[in-house]
Amino acid sequence: MKKISILGSTGSIGVNTLDVIERNPDRFQVVALAACSNVDVIAQQARKFRPQVVSLFDTTKVDALREQLKGLGIEVLAGQEGSIQVATLPQADMVVSGMVGCAGLVPTFRALKAGKALALANKETLVVAGKLMMEVAAKNGCPIIPVDSEHSAIFQALNGEQSERIKRIILTASGGPFRTFTSEQLEHVTRAQALKHPNWDMGAKITIDSATMMNKGLEYIEAKWLFGLETPVDILVHAQSIIHSLIEFVDTSVMAQLGMPDMRVPISYALSYPDRIECDLPSLNLAQMGTLTFEEPDFERFPCLQLAHDALDMGQTLPAVLNAANEIAVQAFLDELIPFKDIPEIIRMTLNHHTPSAVEEIEDVLEADRWAREETRKLVTVAH
Template sequence: MKQRLAILGSTGSIGVQTLDIVRENPDRFEARILTANRNWEKLAQQAREFDADTVVIADKQPLRRRCAKHSRDTDTKVYAGEEAVAQVAAGGGTDVVVNALVGYAGLAPTVAAIEAGKKLALANKESLVVGGACVMPLARKRKAPVIPIDSEHSAIFQCLVGERAPVRRLIVTCSGGAFRDFRAEELANVTVEQALRHPQWDMGAKITIDSSTLVNKGFEVIEAHWLFGTPAERISVLLHPQSIIHSMVEFEDGAIKAQLGTPDMRLPISFALLYPDRANRPGERFNFLNHPQLTFAEVDRAKYPALDIAYDCLRRGGTAACTMNGANEVAVAAFLARKCAWLDIVRAIRYALERAAFVPSPTLADYAEANAEARALAAEFLQLKN
């Protein structure tokens, strides 16, 4: 029986690659629901190709009319607004929700899908960074499987399959992003174009900038904590420029398991969708002889302060990580719009964390307030800078 998919963020990098997996496995999957933020043209094309039942464009006007125009000759239902994205995530007619949304906007659909008891293939790390304390207990209560799509967390998940032994340490690997070969003093004047030049991965603009600051890696540490129940002091980050080992798990007896492969997100996507099976994927296989040397190094914490900020937010708990995320989203958008310097991203995060209210045991409503306050504080900081 085919799995019926709802792909949230189908026009983004993860969404497009998820549809590649659907194309490769037409006997296993149907893409029934597709959503996008603004890219109505690509969304309409995808809806036609996959004969989707429903599409949602999160940005309401005038995109709903345009998308509807392109869907008149089909039976596809068209909805608009962020609320509709959460509604279709919880709605009937699908078995699996692939959350490939970017940022805080992914939290509400994650909660909706889990409330409905659906299997969640999760690429939206902010769902757990912001609201892991609410999301994971809810998943256990609803018996809703949460399978990670992030390459690092998929690697850890794969290493843990079949294991019953206690885990001593999770080792999250890190490419170092666009500026790994830059000296700290060179970072003051880096450009958007330079920051978007990731040495290994082809990703969306937001996550590529997050990789350049290592905010993304800090968020992955927080996500790993919630996914695997591992405390901060037992999660390590190791610089691995080749991006071949996607992450590792060390067990109590000293054994270390690693998951290796080329930097291709289709592997963790297909694993999340097919688990416990694996896909028989086309394409060239990994060749060790082409990669005779794998290297590792400590992360330069002075050059990348965002990593320690994320660890601190994890240890503090409450709304701290939500504040970090909200400030980061505003600052990254400003940097991409050329309205602030690259170094201002982390400065805005610090500014918000120093001034934001802190709620130690937040509800989902508290997260919404913390997110709004963090965004306002980051905007305030960036205006002060200008």
């Protein structure tokens, strides 16, 4: 019986993880849950799965959660310290890191320091602190098993292959809802349009990231850290989201992982690795799918891709600034303070205003994140 702690239990990753666990009660047990602010959902989850500990990041709502869970014998924690306790709970064998954005950084880092196996869905953790995360994982012998469908596909296609046999990694991208939009059409994108992803059912932030293709830029950085900074990574637009990613080996053989676009598949693989478990989901029917299409990404229409490449190339604190600026700019768009086309421009200006510095400790990342959020908010205010 594998005991699981979940960071971000009320988000799409957390909900799908709990669905997989509920279908496999003989294999997995939930021991801790952490969420941001959704009292009703985490309370419902706690009543169903009966973890030892739950935590709510929003300290103003923790009393309401305690009231809902009164008499159940479940310890209720709050704030970042509560998330850290969920991530480091001694009874947990594995931590699922599904918190959105940089909020999951410190708890995920502490999980690795505590020697936990990590099912990683929070790509921002490696984007902002990849060097630190990989170092502490190696030091403590902690496996990092990716949950993002693309990185799970790479992980599966590698299947024990040595890094020197890899010629390149090919990350696939759906292209989001605006794949065929012209630059002029992108000038008039609405919030409602941007939130309608053609293939995946995701949270608002990651859906907007898919629309700007920043999601693929962040995944590019994540792939570099997970699979080797020297390994070439290309991006290929594949609108149907059936081929989740590919590996080309030095002999030009290509391995691809295919499947229906359902996050429960990579989640179940991460939870059960190195085993596989049955998933009560529809099988992939390629004959029914018919045609699979591929095209090069357009870095001019979707400049967030180039911003991510440049941030990783320059290194130091720039990836942390990129991520923080993106989070603030995306929220400003969701709040209808800025138009869609301003998201990459505001990120670019924040990066240009930043003086990069070395990342030696987690505090260096947190300071860069704090600075970038403050700077980006100023730029949003000016734009608004």
